[in-house]
Amino acid sequence: MHALEKEKLPHLSLGEGRNMVTQLIVVNLTIFVFLLFTLVIYKMENVGEPRFYEDIMSRLRIPADPSRLLVRPWTLITALFTHVEVWQTFTNMVWLWCFGTFLQHIAGYQRILPVYLFGGFIGNVFYVAGIQAIPALHTLIPAGTISGSSPSIMAMAAGATLIAPRYRIFPLLAGGIPLWIITILYVGLSIGTSVSSLNGAAYLLQLVGGALAGLLFMWQWKKGNDWGAAFNRLTFKLTHVFHPASQQINPDDLTKNLAGAGESHPFKRIGKVPEQRLNEILDKINENGLSSLTPEEKETLLRASSTD
Structure with a gap:
């Protein structure tokens, strides 16, 4: 295996290749802009918003019906990058930046994408399984769909809090604010938001799945078992297939x-x-x-x- 030569880049900058949090935010916002632009086109052409959700969003969001999920299994991942509501996008990106930055500083940038995908995937599985397992939910929202990066963010929040609950920010404010307080605030806001919606209980199941996945992932990492190592090696190979060998060096x-x-x-x-x-x-x-x-x-x- 080869590794790229190190470059001295400023930390936590928009252009830093190793700032995985920034890259995730850019990807999410790019997809959001594309979807919003497509929605505007549908409205301008008098096709209608319902048709947009049928043609586009139904192929990106997680369906509650397992039979539909089997036809579109990729939605377990695409839903994690799919936002179309402005407020949901704004709040999710703020929390992603917040907890992603904490986790990146505490555990390194190589943990960010694996935790994001693993936590989001498990959270989405919990969403589908929960609706099928709880009769009341299955009756109320049999054909529901959901999307967004919330389970991934919850996984980052839970994982970072597990390994460094006393990590502090804003140290000039009475010694700083511990990470566990920020996590409790995020959980409280998430619960408060879900109570007002019909899909709220299923959304909470999704967050629980993401939190458990983040805890398990970072608990194993703390024990020395990096579940994301193989994924990171595969990602490196795929993204550097055409990288000139003369610009690579052996990590040894x-x-x-x-x-x-x-x-x-x-x-x-x-x-x-x-x-x-x-x-x-x-x-x-x-x-x-x-x-x-x-x-x-x-x-x-x-x-x-x-x-x-």
């Missing part, structure tokens, strides 16, 4: 190359720490999260942040 040689570069070029120091060493540690955080750092690397970061 990466450490040697970095060490050799240090021998031939003097380090530029940042305080008490060489800049190259600091960049390597920051790259490690971006890939595998803060928990992957050794005690020596944590001490190095503390020295780098010192103003002495």
Whole structure:
């Protein structure tokens, strides 16, 4: 297997290739704009909004009827990227940015897409199974459909809270706000939103499935079992099929190359720490999260942040 050479890119920027959260938001918003534009065309041509949902949305959203799902199994995934209501899109993207950024900082960018897809997939399975298993729901919404990234976001929220419940943001506000409080707020808002809709109970089942999937995924990752490793390797191969071999290096040689570069070029120091060493540690955080750092690397970061 090959790996791309590292590039020093600014962290959490719109153009950063390793900011998977930003890329997910861009994909969701792009699909949203396309669907909204298509809906406008349907209305302008007097075809009608019901026909739009029949022609387009029915092929993207999760159907509650298992027989329809068997005909369109891809909806288990496409529904996670399908938004057409403005308010739903806005709120989901805000929460995706929020919890996705937390998880990416804590566990690394390679966990984002696997958790998003796995959590959303299990959440959608819970939605269909729940409607069939609960007679009241099956009677009320036998032909219901649902879409959106909510189960994936819930998976990220649950997973990030499991491995770092005391992770704090806005440290200047009385020491910061713990992650578990933000998660409780999100869960409360989600429950409050679902109560007002007929599809609400099924929506809650979808969120429960996403939360359980996120907890299980990150619990296994914490134990050292990365369920997304094979998926990440496959994704890398598929997205770099046509990448020139001359611009790739063997990952086993990466450490040697970095060490050799240090021998031939003097380090530029940042305080008490060489800049190259600091960049390597920051790259490690971006890939595998803060928990992957050794005690020596944590001490190095503390020295780098010192103003002495």
